[in-house]
Amino acid sequence: MAHTVEVPQYEVRGEVRLDPARTVLVVVDMQNDFVKEGGSLLVPDAEGTIPAIRGLLDGARLAGTKVVFTQDTHTEGDPEWDIWPEHAREGSWGWKIVDELAPREDELVIRKVRYDAFYGTHLDHFLRLWNTKTVVVCGTVANICVHYTAASAALRWYDVVIPKDATSALDPFDLESSLRQTAFLFNGTITTTGAVRLEEENPEAYRSKMEEAARDG
DSSP: OOOOOOOOOOOBBBOOOEEEEEEEEEEEBHHHHHHHOTTTTTTTTTTGHHHHHHHHHHHHHHOOOOOEEEOOBOOOOOOOGSSSSSSOBBTTTTTSGGGEEEEEEEEEEESSSSOOOOOOTHHHHHHHHTTTTTTEEEEEEEOOOOOOOHHHHHHHHOOOEEEEEGGOOOOOOHHHHHHHHHHSSSSEEOOOOEEEOOOOSSHHHHHHHHHHHHHHH
């Protein structure tokens, strides 16, 4: 029988200031199969998060912050297709990262075979090489690949920040419960895209560049 469950409250920070040189933005699985109409595992709100994620990307690129994209990647016989319908088949349209968030040539793309972007990949190697302190995680799906990537980062003692308006889930409860777990269990920071401040040594110069970028569209 259906019943109502309340998600315990968690703090949504109104401002989060981060060192751009020690922060990495991780954009999780924003691929056609999950984001675009016709995708085999469409997440209802995923396409709606593109502007927020784009804002995070623009801010990171202006500040010189490292950006990482994860790309769910499967091939014939992958056991994950026993759990979910076929999705993210390597080389297919559904596997590709959406055009609006296309990685630049100098940005790292991690092809992952499971929910956790650290599992069997070289992600941690690069984070340590870059002297990373904080990982900002966004994308889809909130309680699956975003959650397990954030959890794995926290277990490696990286500070975790999740902008909730740049994260999507199959169900609103899944989003809220995942964010609560991140805040409660991993001491992570939940915030919004507009509250993330990647401040350079000269904050005024950073704000000026952001305003210029906004005017240029």
